[in-house]
Amino acid sequence: xxxxxxxxxxxxxxxxxxxxxxSRYTPAGAVAGTLQAALDNWAAAEPGLADLxxxxxxxxxxxxxxxxxxxxxxxxxxxxxADGSAYVNHVQLVRQARGAxxxxxxxTDPLMYQGGSDSFIGPREAIPLVNEAWGLxxxxxxxxxxxxxxxxxxxxxAAGHIKLIMLVNDVSxxxxxxxxxxxxxxxxxxKPSSSFSPVAVTPDALGEAWDGGKITLPMRVDYNGxxxxxxxxxxxxxxxxxxxxAHAARTxxxxxxxxxxxxxxxxxxVDGGAGxxxxxxxxxxxxIAEIRMIETxxxxxxxxxxxxxxxxVRIEMRDDKDNSIFxxxxxxxxxxxxxxxx
Amino acid sequence: xxxxxxxxxxxxxxxxxxxxxxSRYTPAGAVAGTLQAALDNWAAAEPGLADLxxxxxxxxxxxxxxxxxxxxxxxxxxxxxADGSAYVNHVQLVRQARGAxxxxxxxTDPLMYQGGSDSFIGPREAIPLVNEAWGLxxxxxxxxxxxxxxxxxxxxxAAGHIKLIMLVNDVSxxxxxxxxxxxxxxxxxxKPSSSFSPVAVTPDALGEAWDGGKITLPMRVDYNGxxxxxxxxxxxxxxxxxxxxAHAARTxxxxxxxxxxxxxxxxxxVDGGAGxxxxxxxxxxxxIAEIRMIETxxxxxxxxxxxxxxxxVRIEMRDDKDNSIFxxxxxxxxxxxxxxxx
Numbered sequence: 001x002x003x004x005x006x007x008x009x010x011x012x013x014x015x016x017x018x019x020x021x022x023s024r025y026t027p028a029g030a031v032a033g034t035l036q037a038a039l040d041n042w043a044a045a046e047p048g049l050a051d052l053x054x055x056x057x058x059x060x061x062x063x064x065x066x067x068x069x070x071x072x073x074x075x076x077x078x079x080x081x082a083d084g085s086a087y088v089n090h091v092q093l094v095r096q097a098r099g100a101x102x103x104x105x106x107x108t109d110p111l112m113y114q115g116g117s118d119s120f121i122g123p124r125e126a127i128p129l130v131n132e133a134w135g136l137x138x139x140x141x142x143x144x145x146x147x148x149x150x151x152x153x154x155x156x157x158a159a160g161h162i163k164l165i166m167l168v169n170d171v172s173x174x175x176x177x178x179x180x181x182x183x184x185x186x187x188x189x190x191k192p193s194s195s196f197s198p199v200a201v202t203p204d205a206l207g208e209a210w211d212g213g214k215i216t217l218p219m220r221v222d223y224n225g226x227x228x229x230x231x232x233x234x235x236x237x238x239x240x241x242x243x244x245x246a247h248a249a250r251t252x253x254x255x256x257x258x259x260x261x262x263x264x265x266x267x268x269x270v271d272g273g274a275g276x277x278x279x280x281x282x283x284x285x286x287x288i289a290e291i292r293m294i295e296t297x298x299x300x301x302x303x304x305x306x307x308x309x310x311x312x313v314r315i316e317m318r319d320d321k322d323n324s325i326f327x328x329x330x331x332x333x334x335x336x337x338x339x340x341x342x
Numbered sequence: 343x344x345x346x347x348x349x350x351x352x353x354x355x356x357x358x359x360x361x362x363x364x365s366r367y368t369p370a371g372a373v374a375g376t377l378q379a380a381l382d383n384w385a386a387a388e389p390g391l392a393d394l395x396x397x398x399x400x401x402x403x404x405x406x407x408x409x410x411x412x413x414x415x416x417x418x419x420x421x422x423x424a425d426g427s428a429y430v431n432h433v434q435l436v437r438q439a440r441g442a443x444x445x446x447x448x449x450t451d452p453l454m455y456q457g458g459s460d461s462f463i464g465p466r467e468a469i470p471l472v473n474e475a476w477g478l479x480x481x482x483x484x485x486x487x488x489x490x491x492x493x494x495x496x497x498x499x500a501a502g503h504i505k506l507i508m509l510v511n512d513v514s515x516x517x518x519x520x521x522x523x524x525x526x527x528x529x530x531x532x533k534p535s536s537s538f539s540p541v542a543v544t545p546d547a548l549g550e551a552w553d554g555g556k557i558t559l560p561m562r563v564d565y566n567g568x569x570x571x572x573x574x575x576x577x578x579x580x581x582x583x584x585x586x587x588a589h590a591a592r593t594x595x596x597x598x599x600x601x602x603x604x605x606x607x608x609x610x611x612v613d614g615g616a617g618x619x620x621x622x623x624x625x626x627x628x629x630i631a632e633i634r635m636i637e638t639x640x641x642x643x644x645x646x647x648x649x650x651x652x653x654x655v656r657i658e659m660r661d662d663k664d665n666s667i668f669x670x671x672x673x674x675x676x677x678x679x680x681x682x683x684x
Contacts, residue, residue: 078421079460111526113530114455114456114458114528114529116424117422118599119595128493150680151680152678152680153680173593183448183451184523185427185454187528188455188456188590189593190593251472251476251531251534252461253535257460
């Protein structure tokens with residue numbers, strides 16, 4: 001089953017059920033008006049939503065043409081967005097580029113930060129940027145949405161709390177990160193609003209592409225119309241989603257609609273070294289920071305700039321028949337000008 | 343105007359309007375069913391809520407007896423909880439106790455962390471604790487709730503976005519903080535669910551106790567039945583709320599219902615040194631960590647333990663007639679035992 005939230009002038013959008021091939025949709029208002037409402041009562045809502053999906057597939061409901069451009073993020077605002085850093089290779093590269101050692105514990109204890117969840121950007125909406133010097137970057141990630149998770153949940157039980165899966169562009173302002181992390185309280189201004197894929201997908205709808213803990217397909221990242229990254233989501237993922245959920249729930253419960261991210265998908269090269277660019281036969285990258293680290297390690301300084309006004313990133317995933325699974329996040333950086341009266 | 347969310351079996355509770363003396367209430371469902379719904383459309387909801395408050399005051403609505411025990415946090419779950427650290431004296435003491443220098447920039451650039459907002463505890467609910475070694479502590483703070491705040495808002499304009507004011511117990515697990523901050527991504531497990539005061543109050547209802555940027559009254563913290571702290575909220579507050587809001591909104595908009603915290607209220611002693619305990623004639627503290635720092639600075643080691651099972655904290659504020667303004671947060675630490683089947 002695939003779900004989306006269509007732009008309708010409300011804060012949470014209109015919940016719709018979408019066909020697996022992303023061609024048609026039908027409103028889900030008879031079951032739940034919004035995705036949060038469905039998640040608040042998932043056990044009751046899920047059969048009704050699945051029934052709509054079945055009838056849409058069988059043609060018993062005609063449905064309407066689905067347009068990814070009309071989508072908000074599936075949860076346009078959420079009560080929690082907690083982003084892990086499960087691909088430790090990414091973290092190791094960041095550290096290596098600045099000559100810092102990766103603590104051994106990073107391989108056994110997940111990194112996770114609390115992200116802002118009140119105002120996500122739609123998958124096809126522009127990314128507003130005040131200042132190019134802030135170092136705008138994308139990060140292609142996978143995220144899961146949970147139902148209510150009890151405090152202290154085990155890793156085994158956590159897997160059963162994964163109700164939906166999405167893609168994310170975890171928008172980052174690299175220029176603000178060093179100063180902010182130096183203050184010791186984690187990210188805040190350096191992590192502005194993220195965007196999520198047009199549709200959220202149930203684990204069963206992924207079939208064999210979901211192994212219970214992670215997706216077994218490559219992430220597809222294109223940048224300014226060129227292939228930028230094709231790293232596999234099931235390679236070098238040190239912490240799978242059930243582990244990330246258990247980490248998040250160690251000292252408090254997680255409310256229904258909690259979104260947990262994987263962190264930037266990142267693969268080592270086949271020889272175990274730092275991943276190579278696609279042009280050099282590697283799988284490439286899910287963020288600009290990573291290619292800049294490779295450049296820094298190789299040449300002493302980065303040569304790929306961060307996103308400038310007009311630059312465009314597209315994040316997608318395809319099944320083994322080359323069909324888009326989640327629809328595409330496709331975003332361009334635009335100049336933001338504050339209304340001085342505000 | 344004072345608002346509360348009463349426990350009714352739903353996730354968001356029932357929005358009610360409460361008399362200024364906290365004696366009676368009337369349901370607000372005809373205007374908005376939940377506080378988030380009111381904040382989503384505050385300009386339209388506020389007059390209707392104010393009208394209910396007027397009629398309740400005049401006796402045109404009889405109302406029912408208000409019971410603080412029946413309250414959830416005013417926003418039982420929120421889309422954002424961002425906590426500042428505006429009383430830099432508190433931060434300086436933490437650093438001093440561990441022999442670290444406070445960066446000069448901390449006096450000009452606010453510290454703020456993104457907190458978990460999906461599952462707040464009610465003001466009279468117990469604090470579940472798995473392990474006393476985690477170092478359970480309270481932090482008495484003031485928080486404001488905003489309507490929609492545009493990205494890049496000025497400090498001047500930010501003041502007008504403050505719609506409600508509450509007290510907070512920002513529950514902290516001190517034993518988990520050093521390890522977590524050492525990883526560089528900020529707090530996560532070390533900041534479990536917070537609690538908020540029984541009622542949220544509009545700025546105008548505070549009268550002269552609200553100066554547009556901060557509260558001009560003492561915080562009252564009692565611990566295990568004894569006076570623990572009476573620090574003034576308007577003393578040593580380096581960053582006032584409009585500044586904290588502008589800081590939070592620098593790179594992204596804030597959605598209606600955003601909660602911004604002041605950080606632990608903390609006053610220097612009258613001679614400019616570290617604050618003294620109440621028993622020694624000082625204004626005392628808003629958290630256990632601070633008295634432990636004073637003890638460490640004086641004696642080389644702390645003597646006051648963190649909260650143990652059964653310990654109880656009460657956080658309140660009174661007006662110049664000694665009436666409770668927000669109702670009281672009053673919480674006891676209880677042993678949490680995970681259901682092993684979960």
